[in-house]
Amino acid sequence: MEHTKLIVEKQDGYVVAAINNPPANALGQPVLADLNALLDESLNDNEVRAIVITGSGEKLFSAGADITEFASIQADGAPKISGHDVFLKIENYPKPIIAAMQGSAFGGGNELSMSCHLRILSASAKIGLPEVKLGIIPGWGGTQRLPRLIGKTKALEVMLTGDPLSAEDALSYGLVNKVVPADQVLSEAKTLAAKLAKGAPLAIREILKAVTQGLNTTIEEGIKIEQAGSAVVFASQDAKEGGMAFFQKRPPNFQGK
Template sequence: MEYTKLTVEKQDGYVVAAINNPPANALSQAVLAELNSLLDECLNDDEVRVIVLTGTGEKLFSAGADIKEFASIRAGNKPRISGHDVFLKIENYPKPVIAAMQGSAFGGGNELAMSCHLRILSASAKVGLPEVKLGIIPGWGGTQRLPRLIGKTKALEVMLTGDPLTAEEALQYGLVNKVVPAEQVLPEARALAARLAKGAPIAMREILMAVTRGLNTSLEEGIKIEQAGSAVVFASEDAREGATAFLEKRPPNFKGR
């Protein structure tokens, strides 16, 4: 499909989608709708094994929700598409989704990044949930994902003060996987996506599922989820290919079957 709020580029094995909604890359209804469509489109495309989400411009990955649309919501108009739904779809997505944060991410922009599986952040950027300063709360999963990622104590400090974390702090607390200079964010994300795209799609799908679902249940139930995933993986052609390639001392050629 054609996108107007996303710049979509398909590479060998992965897609790079940049939010293109200047000046702040706000997550308007139009942006959320296109993100949702992108996820559906890539889900049904076997050639796409990884998605990289980034933003256009140097300063902002995304400043969050479109404040101009708040008045309509306050008036009782239900949003056509919910950030909750889109971000849950990303979190439960069966293919790795990487946030390439070339700039700062605030509010909903940070909540979008937190729903992704992996995050690379610019060394000059900041991330935060400043909603309390507007008299509201993080409304697209921030109150739930941030404590799960960095722990309750620090998460409460971030949300109650509304003060952002520096890139160094975000790395220290485990909010992001890597911090690099701004100009290296997208190349780093591309390199990681290319590497993952050569991996075993079924195994990665089951890892994503086991971790995401397992964290929301008991250890015992999580083990059951893992065991079910193991059964699926061991019955796949990819598992046989992986073992054969290891014995033959060659790179495996995973087909996702």
């Protein structure tokens, strides 16, 4: 499928999708539509085991929602494609999705990154939710995901002041997994995606499911989700292959079966 606002490159085992909507890589309706389509395309593609989402250009991963669309949304009601829906699809996706932030991420751009499973940030970049300075609130899950990632106290400080975090603070708060020089962000994300692509797809799917769903319920219910996932993977060919490879001292060849 052709994408108008994403540059998509299929690598060995994973896909790299760069948001290409200059000058700010704003997340307007065309970008959200492309992201939604990419998720649908990759879902049943066995050759895609991980996805990297990045931004074109050096300064911005994404500055957030497209402000030029606000007037039409207020006049016409809900947009055709909701950022909420796309980000929930990312968060609940059965394949790992990595945000490779070669530049700063603000507002909806930060909310997009937080919906991804893993995040790599440029050392020179900043990340924040400045919506309060515009008289609005983070409206694509920021009020819910940020406290879950860094805790209530720090999350409230970030959202109530609207001040951005440095890359160093984002790392120390646990908001991102790794901080590297800007010119190494994409290569770092690709290395991670390639490593994950060699992993056991069923086990990865069930880990993502158990963690994502488990955090939104009690530990008792979370353990039930974990047990159900364990039953699925223990009965799989991948589990047999993993055991055989271990005893034969060779790399496993997981097929997702």
